Amino acid sequence: MFTQLKNIDTAFKHIKQFSIFLIIGNVLTMCFCIYKSTQAVSLAHNQVHILYNGKLLEAIAAERKTNLPVELRDHIKTFHEDFFDLSPDDKAIQANVGKALYLADESAKRQYDNLRESGYYNNLISANISQEISVDSTRLEGNQWPYIFTCYATEKLVRSSGTVYRKLVTQGEVRDIAIQTDNNPHGFLIQHWEILANRDTVVQK
Template sequence: MMFEKMKNIDTAFRQVRLFTMLIVMGAIIISVFVIYRTTKVLAVNNGKVYVLVNGKLVEAIAQKRNIPVELRDHIRTFHTLFFTLSPDEKAIRQQITKALYLADGSAQRIYQNMKEAGFYNNLISGNISQTIEIEHIEVDTDKKPYRFRCTGKQYITRPTSTLIREIITAGTIRTGLVQSDNNTHGFLIERWEIVDNKDIKVSER
């Protein structure tokens, strides 16, 4: 009787030990699987950033910024907005407002000078439109603030003719501003000036 009880106890002990070993092995397998899956997910999502926009999770790609490319795009965008004009007061105001978000008071002063000289009124009264073609943007990224020089052509279209003018501007760019819808790169053009602006060609329409 006593031997049978000892045998039952030994069997129960072995069963408990086997059960415990199975639990431990299961825990190890689960842990290894979780680590594997986590590593795989991290590898797949490497470089991805998720931001909350209007209550929705949106994926953004986190990449190293290419500053020279962004600087040239900022300069190009500013000049395109500032010099692309229609004979419409509201359209002019909208274009200039967008451009002035990208530059400091030096651009505001040039705008005011042109306004006081009657430039925009002449566009409206003469039914004149203007576009710009950026030909070359040179940026010195060796030291801050970055200096730039922008060369392009203005196409001033009148009812009877088209005037082509060469335009050269220069200035510096400050970086590190907060990026926004009005200033996507977070840059600011400073000390902006029109270095040269001369007629090249007039052709009849």
């Protein structure tokens, strides 16, 4: 009789241990399923589908800070291209510079006024000079707003007598204005902008 009771007690212990392991296993499985489901939902929310030229494209949304250096460099590049890509036409110059001034504060307006008063744009028009710029590199400094930048670029001035290449170096800061518009899609503003160097390097005839 005592042996039978002992066997029953041992069997109960085994069943109890098995039940505990089973419950723990179920809990771990449930936690894993919840985690994977949450991860899948989060990934689905970050996926954006875009219809472009009749084709469905998939894009992935990311936090802005992930692409911040790329956005800053693109904003700086766009500003310099609008400000320095000039054709020998007064209306075209005003249109291009006008687009650039949306991306910067009054420091850029002062540079534009100085160039206009010095007759720079009139010389381009009278001599039929086309000016193009190629941004070589942009160095960003700091890890908080406003970001300090130095832009290195090459200007190409094409005239009937030949082509002149200039080395351009500018400096300024970029701050976040937190408002994105058609004229300023990144929502950044260049401030305290100044031209450090703008000198001829190569003259081709």
